[in-house]
Structure formats: structure tokens, C-alpha cells
Amino acid sequence: MSTDGASVHFSELVNRNRRTLARLEGSRSLLLRRRDGEDLVLTTASRAEQDRTVVSAATRMLLAMARREPGSMELLLDLLPDAFPWVRFLPETDLHAFAVELVDTMRAADSVGNNASVAQLLVEWQHTAEVHSDPELLAALTTDHGEDYGPVPDPREVA
Structure with missing residues (x-):
């Protein structure tokens, strides 16, 4: 899935959740890269x-x-x-x-x-x-x- 360029490692969401979620506000979605599984896409419910x-x-x-x-x-x-x-x-x-x-x-x-x-x-x-x-x-x-x-x-x- 294509995102608008915003991506972080999944651990960033876990360890620095406020900072990571703040990045989502300026993006349509956020690609969460995982080492042990499929990458995830985080977006808002309204989007x-x-x-x-x-x-x-x-x-x-x-x-x-x-x-x-x-x-x-x-x-x-x-x-x-x-x-x-x-x-x-x-x-x-x-x-x-x-x-x-x-x-x-x-x-x-x-x-x-x-x-x-x-x-x-x-x-x-x-x-x-x-x-x-x-x-x-x-x-x-x-x-x-x-x-x-x-x-x-x-x-x-x-x-």
C-alpha cells in the first residue's frame, strides 16, 4: 500500500506513541514497518x-x-x-x-x-x-x- 511518504518502525509507535501519532496528523496515513511480520498502515477512522x-x-x-x-x-x-x-x-x-x-x-x-x-x-x-x-x-x-x-x-x- 502506498502512503504519502510517512513511515516509521513499529517500535516507534510502541516506544514514542505521542510523537509517532503526531506524525499522523500531518499525513494521510503512516506506514508502520515491522521486522517480524507484514507492515501496517495507520490512519484515522474518518480518513x-x-x-x-x-x-x-x-x-x-x-x-x-x-x-x-x-x-x-x-x-x-x-x-x-x-x-x-x-x-x-x-x-x-x-x-x-x-x-x-x-x-x-x-x-x-x-x-x-x-x-x-x-x-x-x-x-x-x-x-x-x-x-x-x-x-x-x-x-x-x-x-x-x-x-x-x-x-x-x-x-x-x-x-
């Missing part, structure tokens, strides 16, 4: 709510546009390469499937106030596009080698 409001509004606008008229899906398909350049590697059917799944997932995620599923969807489709961008990899993953080695054993049962 987090503002961000959520903006994402929700953008989601609702996209949904309204996508459902407005019969040609709106074509418009969305035309706009996707500007937002996600990697979609140029997707076959036409996958591009359409991505657009539909993106709109549906954004609507569902907005309804529960958690965008993790949208982020995961974007990563998964980008990986799909990466496979399609590499002819050798695509062939390796889509070619039927005619051999079936049977069911894969449960790794917990294999010693």
Missing part, C-alpha cells in the same frame, strides 16, 4: 471512512454504467485495457468473463464493505493474462499430454 465512501461510489457508478443500456458492456470492454493493460493478452471470451466477474464481485464486495475479494480477482485474472502472453507457457498448461497418473494422494497420508 478510512472517506476512502471507503469513494470506493463505494466508484463501484456504484461502474455498476450503473454496466447495466444502463445494452451497449454499455461493450463500452466497459473498450475501457478495460486503459485501466488494466494486461487484459490485451486475454482471449475475447476471457475478457468478457473478466468484465462480468469484476462487476459482480465489486457489487458483492461493496455490500459487505470488504474489497479483498476484488483485489484477489484482479490478481487471478492478471496471472491468467500472463499465461496467455507466453506461448510456451500457454502450450504447456493447455496441451493434453494423454497421460493420466491417477488421483493425487493426500499429502498428509504420504510419509
